[in-house]
Amino acid sequence: DQQVKQNSPSLSVQEGRISILNCDYTNSMFDYFLWYKKYPAEGPTFLISISSIKDKNEDGRFTVFLNKSAKHLSLHIVPSQPGDSAVYFCAASLIQGAQKLVFGQGTRLTINP
Amino acid sequence: DTEVTQTPKHLVMGMTNKKSLKCEQHMGHRAMYWYKQKAKKPPELMFVYSYEKLSINESVPSRFSPECPNSSLLNLHLHALQPEDSALYLCASSHIGQGNSPLHFGNGTRLTVT
Numbered sequence: 073d074q075q076v077k078q079n080s081p082s083l084s085v086q087e088g089r090i091s092i093l094n095c096d097y098t099n100s101m102f103d104y105f106l107w108y109k110k111y112p113a114e115g116p117t118f119l120i121s122i123s124s125i126k127d128k129n130e131d132g133r134f135t136v137f138l139n140k141s142a143k144h145l146s147l148h149i150v151p152s153q154p155g156d157s158a159v160y161f162c163a164a165s166l167i168q169g170a171q172k173l174v175f176g177q178g179t180r181l182t183i184n185p
Numbered sequence: 186d187t188e189v190t191q192t193p194k195h196l197v198m199g200m201t202n203k204k205s206l207k208c209e210q211h212m213g214h215r216a217m218y219w220y221k222q223k224a225k226k227p228p229e230l231m232f233v234y235s236y237e238k239l240s241i242n243e244s245v246p247s248r249f250s251p252e253c254p255n256s257s258l259l260n261l262h263l264h265a266l267q268p269e270d271s272a273l274y275l276c277a278s279s280h281i282g283q284g285n286s287p288l289h290f291g292n293g294t295r296l297t298v299t
């Protein structure tokens with residue numbers, strides 16, 4: 073049973089426009105959510121996170137929104153830049169000592185010039 | 186640049202070989218993790234160490250043997266692997282028990298078993 077789902081395998085966005093990546097989860101006990109970006113041949117790079125007690129967190133061009141009732145989170149990137157082209161993973165965990173992070177399948181974002 | 190360093194970057198080994206993957210961090214993190222990632226799949230958790238003690242083993246076959254010699258180092262000893270074990274092996278670290286403490290990943294070791 074996949075607890076964290078990213079239903080869009082790929083997304084293509086024009087440079088300068090907004091990119092919106094979506095993620096759904098099934099386990100209501102998750103209390104910490106993260107987005108990672110991954111380039112080929114590199115490890116995942118942490119982008120932004122949100123605690124379950126919040127509904128929005130912003131860091132520069134990146135904003136994460138959490139809708140607990142819908143068990144849904146999204147990552148907004150605005151404006152999108154060519155360097156944002158990568159695979160984006162949504163992840164969720166329970167904060168109980170060390171974390172057992174569960175990843176979604178990933179969405180490949182392509183920013184077109 | 187990543188603050189979690191993994192060596193080697195690439196490793197090719199036969200099914201009878203014994204090899205080790207190494208990971209090092211100097212961020213003062215007391216949790217360290219091994220993940221495995223196959224092509225076009227998300228990372229999957231293998232092991233978690235908390236305060237240098239193994240706290241989670243996700244039913245990983247015994248041909249993978251983790252070791253945490255101290256708070257900065259994490260090893261993964263490999264023996265009698267199968268070709269299907271070929272994957273990217275990722276090490277990560279984090280603080281323990283703190284809100285908003287993300288995992289920091291290394292760039293991984295690309296393992297090929299022949």
